[in-house]
Amino acid sequence: MSVRAVLGLAALNGAYLILGVMLLWALRGLRRWSDVLRLAGLGYLVGVAAFGTVWTQLLVVRLPFGGWGLVLTLAGGTAAAGAAGVLLGRPRPRGFVDTDRPASAASLLVAAAGVALTGLLLEALFRSARLQSLQAYDAWAFWVPKGKAIYDFGGLDQQVFTTFPNATYPPLVPILDAAAFHAMGSADVVTFHLQYWFLVVGATAAIAGCLYRHVPAWLLWPSLVLVFTVPRIASGLLVPQADVLVDVLFVAGALLLALWLRDGRGWRLAAAAVLLAGAGLTKREGLLFAAAALAVALAASYGRHRVVWLRLLTVAAVVGAAALPWRLWYRSNGIGGEAPADAGAGGSIDRLLDALRLSFDVLFDTALWSVVPLVALIALGAAFAWGDRRVAAYLAALLGLVFLGGAWVTYAFRELPITAQESANPIVRYTGAFVLLSAVATPLLLASVWRSGTEDLQ
């Protein structure tokens, strides 16, 4: 580890942040610097997803991935977003204080406590990440080698990308790894764990920033801090694999869709399209998650104007178009499909019930997820009864589909044994998406219940 490597990583992640914030500025405008600060985390995730999605397409068409290419893409993307913002007449941010929405002293105090608790945890994780050796099997067996291959050979090296395990897994995470190696100046597989630390910081800031105006601080922070401390999520945050990132991109995208169902602001759909496209290129289930989120959003917007459906279908088209070239690439290189051979047909009812039971047991295992799913279910019930029913229906259906998706994976891939053992069945890793979504949904749902029946929403 060297200071140069850490500074290089900080600069790279700063560039993701600037790219994403510039995209958000072009999409929605950012009137005040407090808006920039509030949405910086979301901007960072959008920047990461956009960078990874664009480079996936560029690698498929054999554009070499090098240091200059990296700089040009980030600088060019930022400049293009800036130019779009200027053309769309977005005003530059001015001032800091949001006079329209004054925050109470109590709210600021709770937010400060939440930030402090999160900050302490992130500080400990930083110290852990900067000297972390590469240990997880999936990380050294295929995720990191793919990143090294992009760094060393400048592209989707045929030997590495077709003969290492899990050849169908999409390349967004290896692209981020390769970018990190360039930023550090070498394929330093110790210091590069800090890249995953930056992703955790960005995810926390993104969720907090997205919910900040929609839920009171005392509902937001307990749920948010808890989810990053539950055993299974805390232990996986810095593992250089795709599991946390796919969950984060999906949940941030799904959250934007939930908020869009409420206020119909178009920029949320555009940002969700980038995030869900990124999820689909991060891991195979990312595409399943994206499809579920968009299908449920379509159903939840039933009865609205046809234009709404058209917009959602456009988002779906963007996500599908982003996912396609990679799938064509691996097909053209003789790699089999990512779905199970029989797609679940012909499986027994017993196996289906066993798969459902396994998903249920894993989800309600408090040793893995503490009380996060339980509280979310109570919040869902309460929101159905008294809160925002449209958002509650959307989140309930999405959580249900994600849950059933996990059971389907166990059911359909018959080589998977019915066990929660992580080396044999991915159901525990998969359930992380449900739990993270639960933690993000809970404050939103509880806030709608708290405000129901009163005129004063704050």
Place this chain on the structure above:
Amino acid sequence: MYDVLQRWLSAGVGTRRLLVVFCVAVTLVALVVRYPDALHDADETARANAALDFVDRAVGAGNSVFPDQRLLVEARGLIPPDESFAVSVGDPQPGWTDLTASSAELFLRSYLLPRRLDPNARWVVCLACDRDAHPGAVAVWEGDEGLAILRLAS
């Protein structure tokens, strides 16, 4: 049943808010239980990582695969980055881990990148291999437990 549902749905603001407070209270209790453990675990991991030496950190999971990390250090030092290597594994030896025979090749492919795996390469990472299968090969490094790095005359 219908009456119960009706009463539930028409609950007053106080009841609704009590339920919200209950959910937050449960979350806070869980947080009080979990947060110190999570912080402690992250601290302990940081401490354990800091206590490792440079080679242990660089080799990482290789320490669980190979009985002697010197093989990995020597392989990186001896095999030029633009050359390829073969892996030849013989019968398990005393001192090998459960993963040595099954995972050595995959680990080496990952660890030695950008060096590529090629069965016909002039560099051979030998794990108790049959030396006769590599005629003309010279051991440029030899360790214990049958570990060696061979080079074939080009």
